[in-house]
Amino acid sequence: MIKKLLRNHNLKGWLYLLPAILFLGVFMVYPLVDVFVYSFEEGYNSASQTYFGTGTYNFSYVLHDPYFLQAVKNTLLLVMITVPLSTGLALLISLGLTSIVRLRGALQTIFFLPYVTNTLAVGLVFMILFKKTAYSDGLINLLISFFGGNTVDFIEGPYWAKMFVLCFYTVWVVLPFKILILTSAMASVNPVYYSAARVDGTSRFRIFARITLPMISPMIFYLVITGFIGAFKAYSDVVALFGTNLNAAEMNTIVGYVYDMLYGDSGGYPSYASAAAILLFAIVLTITCVNLLMTRRKTL
Amino acid sequence: MEDYQKIERTAEARRRAIRAVTYTLLGLWAVIVLFPFYWMLLTSVKSYGSYNAEYVPKFFTLSPTLQNYADAFTAVPLGRYLLNTLVFTAVTTAVMLVVITLAAFAFARLDFRGKNAVFVIFLSLMMIPNELVIITNFVTITDWNMRNTFPGLILPSVTSVFYIYLLKENFEQIPDNLYLAAKVDGTSDLRYLLRVMLPIAKPTLVTITILKVIECWNSYVWPRLITDDEDYYLVSNGIQEIRENGFGRENVPAMMAAVVVISVPLIVLFLAFRKKIMEGVSRGGTKG
Numbered sequence: 001m002i003k004k005l006l007r008n009h010n011l012k013g014w015l016y017l018l019p020a021i022l023f024l025g026v027f028m029v030y031p032l033v034d035v036f037v038y039s040f041e042e043g044y045n046s047a048s049q050t051y052f053g054t055g056t057y058n059f060s061y062v063l064h065d066p067y068f069l070q071a072v073k074n075t076l077l078l079v080m081i082t083v084p085l086s087t088g089l090a091l092l093i094s095l096g097l098t099s100i101v102r103l104r105g106a107l108q109t110i111f112f113l114p115y116v117t118n119t120l121a122v123g124l125v126f127m128i129l130f131k132k133t134a135y136s137d138g139l140i141n142l143l144i145s146f147f148g149g150n151t152v153d154f155i156e157g158p159y160w161a162k163m164f165v166l167c168f169y170t171v172w173v174v175l176p177f178k179i180l181i182l183t184s185a186m187a188s189v190n191p192v193y194y195s196a197a198r199v200d201g202t203s204r205f206r207i208f209a210r211i212t213l214p215m216i217s218p219m220i221f222y223l224v225i226t227g228f229i230g231a232f233k234a235y236s237d238v239v240a241l242f243g244t245n246l247n248a249a250e251m252n253t254i255v256g257y258v259y260d261m262l263y264g265d266s267g268g269y270p271s272y273a274s275a276a277a278i279l280l281f282a283i284v285l286t287i288t289c290v291n292l293l294m295t296r297r298k299t300l
Numbered sequence: 301m302e303d304y305q306k307i308e309r310t311a312e313a314r315r316r317a318i319r320a321v322t323y324t325l326l327g328l329w330a331v332i333v334l335f336p337f338y339w340m341l342l343t344s345v346k347s348y349g350s351y352n353a354e355y356v357p358k359f360f361t362l363s364p365t366l367q368n369y370a371d372a373f374t375a376v377p378l379g380r381y382l383l384n385t386l387v388f389t390a391v392t393t394a395v396m397l398v399v400i401t402l403a404a405f406a407f408a409r410l411d412f413r414g415k416n417a418v419f420v421i422f423l424s425l426m427m428i429p430n431e432l433v434i435i436t437n438f439v440t441i442t443d444w445n446m447r448n449t450f451p452g453l454i455l456p457s458v459t460s461v462f463y464i465y466l467l468k469e470n471f472e473q474i475p476d477n478l479y480l481a482a483k484v485d486g487t488s489d490l491r492y493l494l495r496v497m498l499p500i501a502k503p504t505l506v507t508i509t510i511l512k513v514i515e516c517w518n519s520y521v522w523p524r525l526i527t528d529d530e531d532y533y534l535v536s537n538g539i540q541e542i543r544e545n546g547f548g549r550e551n552v553p554a555m556m557a558a559v560v561v562i563s564v565p566l567i568v569l570f571l572a573f574r575k576k577i578m579e580g581v582s583r584g585g586t587k588g
Contacts (some may be wrong), residue, residue: 012489013412020403021418023459028425031436038435093329096322103323109574110330113337115581116570118518120536121559124543125336128343128552136355139339172332177581184582204318233431236520236536243544255431262435263525273435281432 038274051271058275067247068276071257077163078170078253079231086171087223090178095208097179098186108183115176123240126169130154155242162242162251169237174230178223185219186212221295225288232284235259254280340563344368344556351553368557377530378558381538388453388523388534389516393509395458400508403464405493408471409479426461430521438525448529456522463508466583470504471497507580510573517566535562 039059043052062068093111097104114122131138132153141151152158154165193211202210213220235255238246246252247260254276260266261273343351345364351357372378406412407419437456446452474497482492498505520536527533533541542558570577 010412013406013410013415016402016406016410017418019399020422020459020464023399023455024422024425024461026440027437027456027459028428028433031433031440032428034436034439035432093326096326099322100319100326107326107330108578109571110333112578113333113567113570116514116566116577118536118539118562118566120518120520120539121562122336122340124539124555124559125340128556129336129339135352136357139357142356180578180582229429233429239520239540244540258431258435259521259525262438270435270439277432277435281429284429 035274035277038271039278041271043271058271059279062272062275062279065272067252067260068254068257070247070250071252071254074163074251075232075234075253078166078234079228081163081167082170082174082231083224083227085167086174086178087220087227089171090175090182090223091220093175093179094182094186095212097183108179111179112176114173115180119173119236120240123169123237126165126172127155127241130165132157156249159250162249165241166238166251169241170231170234173237174227178227181219181223182216185216189215221291225291228287228291229284232280232287254283337563340556340559343553344560346553348551348553368553369561371551371554372557372561375554376538376542376558377533378538378542378561380531381533381535382561384532385517385534387450389513391450392454392457392516393512395454396460396463396512397505397509399459400464400467401493401498401505404467404471405489405497407464407468409493409497410489422461422464426465434522434525437522441526446526448527448532450532452526453523453532453534457516457519460512463512466508467501467504470501474500503576506576507583510569510577511580513569514566514577538562 040054040056041051042055042057097107097111100107129138130140132141132151132155137145137151138154140154145151152161154161156162189212193215194207197207197211233255234253238251238253238256242249242251244264246256247266252260258273258276258280261269261276342359342361345366345368346361347363347365347367350361350363407415441447441452441456444452446455478496479492482496487495518536519534520540523532523534523537524540527537530541539558539562542555
């Protein structure tokens, strides 16, 4: 009887799944196949929907495009700087947060605020703070000159200055998530270990290195991996700071390159966009796998 | 005895010093986080004239004005952007909830041939980055003549494999006996889903809703690709448009007023549902 009640669902099951399957099929599975098709169609014209032939020309075009190489350089720099920096900072801040009692809740709330803000909107505030204009040097530059440094236009000035703002803003944006994950990981460490350590008179640093760090290391690796993936896909925070014409600003990212190829003044080349997107995916996949392998070796 | 007290005292002094350093550093970061918010609020109530007259910007203002907010709503269609975003967010979230609830119910409760295979395929789709499929979606929506329409904006983001997974896990914790009892009473599956499962899974549904609302409110890339008519801009595109063409480039206070208007709804939502949001994000959110 019970068996019968539960078994008779073949059609019904598929019916309940139908909307999800339809949407995923049209907007995920089909595009996934199609992006590879696009990337091998040479000379595709989106107006007439024709192409000359198939081959790897799109990839070689993208790989030789100076804009793409600039985008790769920018993205790699951003990843190399912000991932270790933000993870380390988040670790320090979480450690501080868990060691205090008073004001902890309030500080946690404040630290989480950037997560719920519109990246584009707050990016504009950062731009105003760092920008040098005809009538004002901007707050940050005034601070720099107050301490006796040379002012610099962080938004339209030298490359390192622009990179600095971008990294700063990226860290500002990604920290809330990391702090949240690390504080909850630290809170879930069994307090018995700490009590035992205290009885033995273990120093603070040793407690951190021998108890806290090993206990939360899975979460740190998780944050490093998601951090890598996220930083490789940086785009909207870059737009927020430097505007939509990123190639001119020399601040384009790989994802920005994909969208520029697809749409806008330089757009209309879905084949190049597809090739670039696949290259990005390959890079991210490789790095994730390397990370996972390293994690495995460390834990074994 | 005296030695012991001395040791106690130095230990206490050390603890105090460490605590002072901790609070100082945490306070410093709190200032860095809060300062941009303070600055946008402050700038948004400075008058255009006084803002531009300050070579060294002041950290307070004695004559706050709301003129910039009036400008933000009249000189550029900020109200329109807000309305569009509201419609987009509400419809996308509502449709997504229906789609994922049905799918999660099928996976958790119904038994049918091919279920496990489909579930594995669904899970593997979680690894596909948005950047890879957005190119074809752009072409698809363009071919369907859906650029600058709400369906074009909404359709590609009404499913989320991750949320289906999250909800399925939650549904599976509901004991089978309830389902069998309902079946014996002759309750239909749909009725059981609506009357029993949804109320029990409400906390998870609320979490998913909040995360999706945040995502919708901040979405920028897809709306930018699919709309070039100002009537369909969402707030993110609107703020970009304001930055590049609105108010004349130099009216920073009016720009900041627009930024405040865009930021406030999410911040209010966050303060109201602080616990839920932080819990939800630590379970399933990613950003950055």
